[in-house]
Amino acid sequence: MTVTAVQKDPSALTMTLDAEFDAPPERVWQLWADPRQLERWWGPPTYPATFTKHDLAPGSRVEYHMTGPEGDQPKGYWDVLETDPPHRLVFRDGFANDDGTPNEALPRNEVRMTIEPISEGRTRMSIKSIFPNTQAMEQILAMGMEEGLTQAVGQIDAILAGERVA
Amino acid sequence: MASPDFDRVFGALADHTRRDIVRRAIDGREGVAELAGHYPMSFAAVQKHVAILERAGLVTKQRIGRRKVVRTNLQGLHAARRLLDRYEDLWRDRIDRMTDFITDTRETDT
Secondary structure, eight states: OOEEEEEEETTTTEEEEEEEESSOHHHHHHHHHSHHHHTTTSSOTTSOEEEEEOOOSTTOEEEEEEOOTTSOOOEEEEEEEEEETTTEEEEEEEEEOTTSOBOTTSOOEEEEEEEEEEETTEEEEEEEEEOSOHHHHHHHHHGGGOTTOOTHHHHHHHHHHTTOOO | OOOHHHHHHHHHHTSHHHHHHHHHTTSOOOOHHHHHTTSSSOHHHHHHHHHHHHHTTSEEEEEETTEEEEEEOHHHHHHHHTHHHHHHHHHHHHHHHHHHHHHHHHHHHO
């Protein structure tokens, strides 16, 4: 298994995922730094990504679109916040309008990617993803724990119990 | 990228008033007019918020006798809770493709 650990914190709406690769840090960094390599994994085979603008300097905007099976081309962008090759990349991933401008109505999430060597030729990559509307999710999830609510709470608990992941 | 359903759910939940409406509507006892009484805004504004929640599948309007009440859709909450699971899957798939690509390029390099 390449994915070695996953931590999900629904109340903070963050997910942290660690993966290990049999490759040096520079090789893993290239998966992000080279747009042609990035295109090989960012989108699923049914929705491959094409990066039309790619510059990882802090403050830059990376632009891409996906191409769906029916020719639909949803657009996305990254706002690069921090770059420290080959160790760290922080960006906000958002959706874009057809003209490429950021779609402010849709949520963005922040991705913090770090790369560190574990041993000769082996590298750990960690992805921490943070959603902006923590409060929203927190409130929704907290509803099951508030006192004095109706029997609906029991129903929510029952539903959530099936979804709770350690 | 999240699926369109989740975009809607998140867009709907990004607003404080709408989150509050979702919480109040768990009881399913109030109509739009009663809900509007809780907020310092117009009936039309609250109606608009309810419509956004409805489109996101977070609340439904139900007829009880002659009244129409707003009720939180538990399935909608469920969907929101599942987002992190879906997001994990998205990244697991990406890691798989990264691993395959590294392996493939290593083989062609040597």
